[in-house]
Amino acid sequence: MYTLNWGxxxxxxxxxxxxxxxxxxIKAGFNQFADPLTADELAGLALEEEIxxxxxxxxxxxxxxxxxxxxEYDSFGEDNWTLLVQAVDHWHPEAAKLLDPFRFIPNWRIDDLMVSFSxxxxxxxxxxxxxxVFIIQGEGKRHWRVGMPDSSxxxxxxxxxxxxxxxxxxxxxxxTEPGDILYIPPGCPHEGISVENSLNYSVGFRAPSQKDLINGFADHLLDQNLSxxxxxxxxxxxxNSIGEITVADIKQVKQLVTAMANDDNLLPHWFGEMISQAKHELDINQPDPHYSPEEIAEYIEEGSVxxxxxxxxCCYYQATPNSDILLFINGDKVVIPANELSTVKLLTDQDHLSVEDNLLFSQSDSRLQLLTQLINQGYWYFSE
Incomplete structure (x- = not known):
């Protein structure tokens, strides 16, 4: 577990x-920092086609x-090159723990962990x-220069x-030295040059553009056949002139477009599905054959985690305390009753479900059915 020291x-x-x-x-943001992986392990991930x-x-x-x-890397020589591997948190559980200290920002905003060796x-x-982006210095040292946004x-x-x-x-x-953390906001120019062989961990955040949002919303309308x-x-x-598009025409078009975007029965469904989709491959292995709810209940009773x-x-949306909860997992949506918020928070806020956590699922047929579905999709797996 990594603890962020803010000084x-x-x-x-x-x-x-x-x-x-x-x-x-943030100097020494992680005291006595220990790299969760080695340069050789990173090179091993870069061998994989799906990464x-x-x-x-x-x-x-x-x-x-x-x-x-x-x-192979011999052809690149001994200096002046950098290996960058995306979404290492998808494939390396120890490295994924580096994301936890930054979860004071909601899950839907966090993108992935990129790791580089230079x-x-x-x-x-x-x-x-x-x-x-938060850039964590691992092994070695790196010379960083960062500026403020500059339109010139x-x-x-x-x-x-x-x-x-x-x-x-x-x-x-x-x-920067091991454990130092550099925070860089959008639009700030920056450059990092490795002083010696070094590892860096970049915690990136999603920031969809207006174009991304509009394109995604339009695709959703097409997929759902919503005109x-x-x-x-x-x-x-x-x-007065048959060639003119009037100010009133544009105002009417604007109202028509914004009315759909302002539809609270539509927008949260689309946004949750879109923003919960993984941008990179996941290491998913579905059980074969699939489990039955009864089998899952037995594992829970035996103390499995x-x-x-x-x-x-994983994220969720609930308009009011009495509203149904929209649970979004990897682009899928599940509607959950309003009184099951604690269940939803277990699934969205925690990477691990303990023996005590799992008992909650075994106390309800609908919860057990949901958990069984998620396990059979390969989203959760028994680790003990």
Whole structure:
């Protein structure tokens, strides 16, 4: 278990003064930090076809990007390259624990844990991200420079798949050591260059754009065959120019579009399904054959505990205390009675279900049926 040491800050002060506002270095944020994996283990993950990985190298200012999987590294030399592996929390339970200290931000906002290994001089160049990130320094040291948002900066591509930014003025210039944590808000230019062989852990957050939201909402309407109301213009005045789209026309269109977006019976269903979908492959193994509720009840009685598969996104929505609860798991939606909030919180707020937790499910046929369904989908598994 990792405990975040804020120093003179508190979580409330961080959220008030830094979150999405300005970068900050949390020195020794993890005291006596121990890496949850080794560079060799990371290289092992990069061998797998289903795990997204890439190597960024820079030899004499010749930037190159290579996509995994990777079977060898000798060709890259001993310096100036970085291996990056996405969604390590999906595949490595110990590394996944690094996300827990940052869960003062809701589950639906947390994206994944990216882990990188860099040789001396390795990095991806100065760049911008459009999402919040906490970067934890593991083994080794890294030189970080971070600036404030600057509209005069220009982005360019030294490689077709690598986006960088022009030189920037830094407000943080530091050598990070094991356990140091760097928080970088969206739009802040930054660059990290490895001083020696080093590991870094990046806790990223989801920040859907307006385009993403509109596209996703439109797809949902198409999937559900929801056409909504049609444009109407009762009492229209005589047109002065038949080629004109009037201000009143645009106002009517705007009202038609926003009316659907303001539908509280529609929007939460779509958003929960969309935001709970994993962006990267999950390590799901469905039991074969599937369990019956009776078998699950027996395991619970025998004292078995359950673990949630790494990277599984779980969240819920309840409009009022008396409303049904919408439980979202990996893009699926289950409607749960309002009086089962404690059950829903167990499934969304905890990675592990203890013997005592599981007893709650065995006390109700509907709860046991839900748990059986989740286990048969491979979302939860018996770990003891």
């Amino acid at each position: 003179e800050l508190s979580i409330s002060e961080f959220l008030q003064h830094y979150w999405q506002q300005k970068p900050v270095l 997204e990985s890439r190597i960024v190298s820079n030899k004499n200012n010749d930037w190159q990007l290579h996509s995994g999987p990777f079977t 040789t001396p001089g390795g990095g991806v160049g100065p760049h911008l991200d459009q999402y919040d 900066l220009e982005q360019h591509c030294p490689h077709p798949r690598l986006l960088q930014v022009t030189p920037f003025t830094d407000c943080i210039n530091v050598i 909504g109301e049609r444009f109407t213009d009762k009492n229209r005045a005589v047109a 359950l673990t949630r598969v790494g990277g599984l996104r």
